[in-house]
Amino acid sequence: MSEPHQNEGMVEQEAPPALNPQDTERFNQLVLPHLDSAFNLARWLVRNRTDAQDVTQDAMLRAYRFFGGFHGGDARAWLLQIVRNSCFSWMEKNRRPEQEAEFNEEVHVPNSITPEALAIASNNRERLTRALETLPPRFREVLVLRELEGCSYKEIAAITSIPIGTVMSALSRARQQLQVALTSPSREEAAREL
């Protein structure tokens, strides 16, 4: 008796619904300005600019179709929530082997990492990019939202649907892992090879 899943088709093939002129105007004013934020989050989640463009465009169309459900508040957080959901669906469908690895929450930063060693290791854009890309998606997500997008804990909680009380510990674990990835290149390279 189960009904077929509805609206499963790719959004981009459907014509966007006609919002009334006021809503279209509101969408253009409130949501479109956050296209950079949307793309930046997608780029770091799917880790590829071409795919990020597709996912972002898909998410913008979803946002447009769904704008009736936006009842004011933080438009950037509202949009980024849709973007991250689109990214996670995309990653689910296009899973690469290294994403199978469950993130190890028990990683501790060895005491030997001094701020100086870390400064040297992280003083290289290429290396930082690779280190960030080796982190599990949920860690990349909180780091990008906090460090690149400048989101508050409250906004991060709204976008990622994790309880606000655990944002701090998620960031703490994400930063520890980033430190480890930066200062142990062999491990980082090994993860890339997979």
Next chain:
Amino acid sequence: MSCELPRTMIHGYLDGELDAMRAAEFERHLEQCPECVTALESQESLRSSLQRAELYEKAPAELREKVLSSLRPARPIPFAARRRQNTIAQWLAIAAVLLLLLYSGWRLFPGLGQKNNQTALAAQIVDAHLRSLEPGHLTDVISTDQHTVKPWFDGKLDFAPPVQDFAGDGFPLTGGRLDVVGGRTVAALVYGRRKHFVNVFIWPSGNSDTAPSSGSQQGYHWIAWQKNGMAFWAVSDTAAADLDDLQRLLSR
């Protein structure tokens, strides 16, 4: 001597998310804990490296154009631009044709209206789910204890929704709230599923039991069924199979 403060405090401090009292407390702690001073320095240096590396990537012009052009056809032709000479007679004729079409559609496909109802309701349910994810909207009563959540609904609703915790089966109850679906007040139970939330909307429908039907909208899955005269709708961004599991637990 090992520091007794939770490691996460450093991050709250670094991000300016501690309240004034806890921040002052942490600063006092820093004066006597070299371990935390070092850890904070590491974090500050990591942050400035991230800033310096300019990792933020703006949307390429190509994407901006694609997005704009995909939205453009949707813009309705402004009414003001049309000739306003449409007479009432024209509108009446259109209305008559529509009524006729609706009536014949209903005669030909009696089940059609019901299905459209369900699609419309599904859209409302997904809306309600999204609304609930806005900060501070998810739960009015936060508790993992069904014996706290259930009495909370007393006096707020004219029916008693079944409230059960399924933590043992991977669906911990995290709380409940009142919501509005289809113009009526309904009970919303919130279950956790790994990092996701599932909203279960419940209201009395007086209908006889039905097998579950499911679907998805905007990437959110839903599953709906009737049991003991109540309508149940579960919705989430978690996998559809998870919702099937929860449905079985709820109808046990």
